[in-house]
Amino acid sequence: MIYTNISINFIEEIIQEDINKGFPKKKLRFRFPPEPNGYLHIGHAKSICLNFGLAKKYKAFVNLRFDDTNPTKEENIYVNAIKNDIQWLGFIWDKECYASDCFEKLYKWAFQFIKEGKAYIDEQPQDIILKQRKTPFEPGIDSPYRTRPVRESLVLFKKMKDGKFEEGEGVLRAKINMKSANMNLRDPIMFRILKVIHQKTKNKWDVYPIYDWAHGQSDFIEKISHSLCSLEFENHRPLYEWYLKNIKKKERSKQIEFARLNISDTIMSKRKLYIVIKDGFVEDWDDPRLSSLRGLRRKGYTPESIRDFCHRIGISKRDNVINLKLLESSIREQLNKIAIRVMVVLNPLKLVIENYPEDKIEWFPAENNQESQKSGKRKIPLSKKLYIEREDFLEKATKTFHRLSIGKEVRLKNAYIIKGTGFLKESTGNIIEISAVYDTKSQSGSESSRRKIKCTLHWVDAIQTLDIETRQYELLFSLEVPDAKKYFLRFFNHHSLKIVHGYGEPFLRKVRPGEFFQFQRIGYFCVDQKSSSIIFNRTVILRQSHL
RNA sequence: AGACUCGUGGUGUAAUGGUUAGCACAUCAGGUUUUGAUCCUGAGAGAUAAGGUUCGAUCCCUUCCGGGUCUACCA
Numbered sequence: 001m002i003y004t005n006i007s008i009n010f011i012e013e014i015i016q017e018d019i020n021k022g023f024p025k026k027k028l029r030f031r032f033p034p035e036p037n038g039y040l041h042i043g044h045a046k047s048i049c050l051n052f053g054l055a056k057k058y059k060a061f062v063n064l065r066f067d068d069t070n071p072t073k074e075e076n077i078y079v080n081a082i083k084n085d086i087q088w089l090g091f092i093w094d095k096e097c098y099a100s101d102c103f104e105k106l107y108k109w110a111f112q113f114i115k116e117g118k119a120y121i122d123e124q125p126q127d128i129i130l131k132q133r134k135t136p137f138e139p140g141i142d143s144p145y146r147t148r149p150v151r152e153s154l155v156l157f158k159k160m161k162d163g164k165f166e167e168g169e170g171v172l173r174a175k176i177n178m179k180s181a182n183m184n185l186r187d188p189i190m191f192r193i194l195k196v197i198h199q200k201t202k203n204k205w206d207v208y209p210i211y212d213w214a215h216g217q218s219d220f221i222e223k224i225s226h227s228l229c230s231l232e233f234e235n236h237r238p239l240y241e242w243y244l245k246n247i248k249k250k251e252r253s254k255q256i257e258f259a260r261l262n263i264s265d266t267i268m269s270k271r272k273l274y275i276v277i278k279d280g281f282v283e284d285w286d287d288p289r290l291s292s293l294r295g296l297r298r299k300g301y302t303p304e305s306i307r308d309f310c311h312r313i314g315i316s317k318r319d320n321v322i323n324l325k326l327l328e329s330s331i332r333e334q335l336n337k338i339a340i341r342v343m344v345v346l347n348p349l350k351l352v353i354e355n356y357p358e359d360k361i362e363w364f365p366a367e368n369n370q371e372s373q374k375s376g377k378r379k380i381p382l383s384k385k386l387y388i389e390r391e392d393f394l395e396k397a398t399k400t401f402h403r404l405s406i407g408k409e410v411r412l413k414n415a416y417i418i419k420g421t422g423f424l425k426e427s428t429g430n431i432i433e434i435s436a437v438y439d440t441k442s443q444s445g446s447e448s449s450r451r452k453i454k455c456t457l458h459w460v461d462a463i464q465t466l467d468i469e470t471r472q473y474e475l476l477f478s479l480e481v482p483d484a485k486k487y488f489l490r491f492f493n494h495h496s497l498k499i500v501h502g503y504g505e506p507f508l509r510k511v512r513p514g515e516f517f518q519f520q521r522i523g524y525f526c527v528d529q530k531s532s533s534i535i536f537n538r539t540v541i542l543r544q545s546h547l
Numbered sequence: 548a549g550a551c552u553c554g555u556g557g558u559g560u561a562a563u564g565g566u567u568a569g570c571a572c573a574u575c576a577g578g579u580u581u582u583g584a585u586c587c588u589g590a591g592a593g594a595u596a597a598g599g600u601u602c603g604a605u606c607c608c609u610u611c612c613g614g615g616u617c618u619a620c621c622a
Contacts, residue, residue, distance in 0.1 A: 007561050035622055135618045137548050181550040192620035211622050235617050314560045319615055323558050326572050456581045520582045542584045
């Protein structure tokens, strides 16, 4: 999809302004900085589309930067998964970077800070440091180590790096302002000791930089012009700028914050995703009920639809909750154009055409997709016995029910017009078979088939059936914004996955994983890519009011 | 309580110091249709409040009100 809208979001406005003031276009560079401790979800997609979209528009580049400053939480397996997801979304990054690429430089700069009296080693335990920091509503108090000689800090920092300290025995702190109203400026920690193996630098380091100390400097080293992040980092911007200013380089990246994506009826918080996955509420990261990119992909969402969605939601600084229906509308719009229309009956009820010859089989042509001529046609068999949906029959029609009932006519899609004549009922009241007669002159395509019939039914021949397994996914929570609630699990829907078997037309015998279909009058389905057998995952139901 | 920040229909998001505030999704109604889908048409629905600046304010300023973030050796 190509977007040619005139209006630009506030971030692009800032960029445009920078350009107007003389910032060279070719120095524009963006970055997407995931932490390799989980899979990407649609919230990340918003950021990815923003950064890569901007880059595309201005012919600039995006670095993919793994924010690997915390080896206790990060794992290498996520790196490839993240790269794979970004590629799937359709974007190509310029440089693949790691925050750990900058460790050496960060260490040196830290030394420089100490020498200039802008940082010191604090040897107090964590809880004391926290207490001294106080709360946002009262000033903090200085650490007794704040005024220790530069020389001492220098020696200590070296020792920390050389492994002479245990975890928690010391940290490097920036000397800023313990009385600042911004907690981030109350002598934030720059380096802490972590005696673990880093997934990339292995055992080279015993000290690891904190996010704030690593991020802006990585931006600087990579020459990122505009560093876009979510709103919760607004309070970090003064620190971001303080660090950069004190490194004393002229060109600095600019941090701009925007509101992260929230979607109704789903969870996006990493913590919550971990819980439902680890505790077995869902299968894995690629469970189609999740809003992870892998989950959405498996459910049948296309990269185009996700990009389209990210474009539709816009960029601003307001907290927002986007209705899930907007996402669904994006995928419907695309699937409507590309999905092959087929007939599948999911809740079968047998129908016998009384006046149809016993051994006759006819094959009718059916369009694969009337939205696109080039998708071609296929043939569908019909014999005396077939299946229709149980919901498509009512003994006696009501005012709003114009499907099959006794004495009423409906059309069998691509075949004949039939009229209901009777039905067989069990003693329990359960209808087990319907009988009908067909209008022999009403074959689809013929002149006499053009009569106006109120309803067209999908159906599947009873002899030539193919067993179909579908997975239908419902909302995971009975709560509009589960992400906003701490006790979201109380609202977990334990029946969110329904395995439904049905009958499909023979055409479906040779489907391939990942192919998209529209089961007519039911919904869009996609062939599961993980399962060894053929399983149709329901992507989204059709927009409908009565069925 | 403090700092920072946000406030446009139900939900998102635009434009604008000046005739009827646009678009999308959602909702409702009608039309087309061999999918109650798609497609087409239409309708309802919006600036928290009070001051000020101005000939004129949704837009600029002040105050109020309401929401969010911040008290990690996470990111």
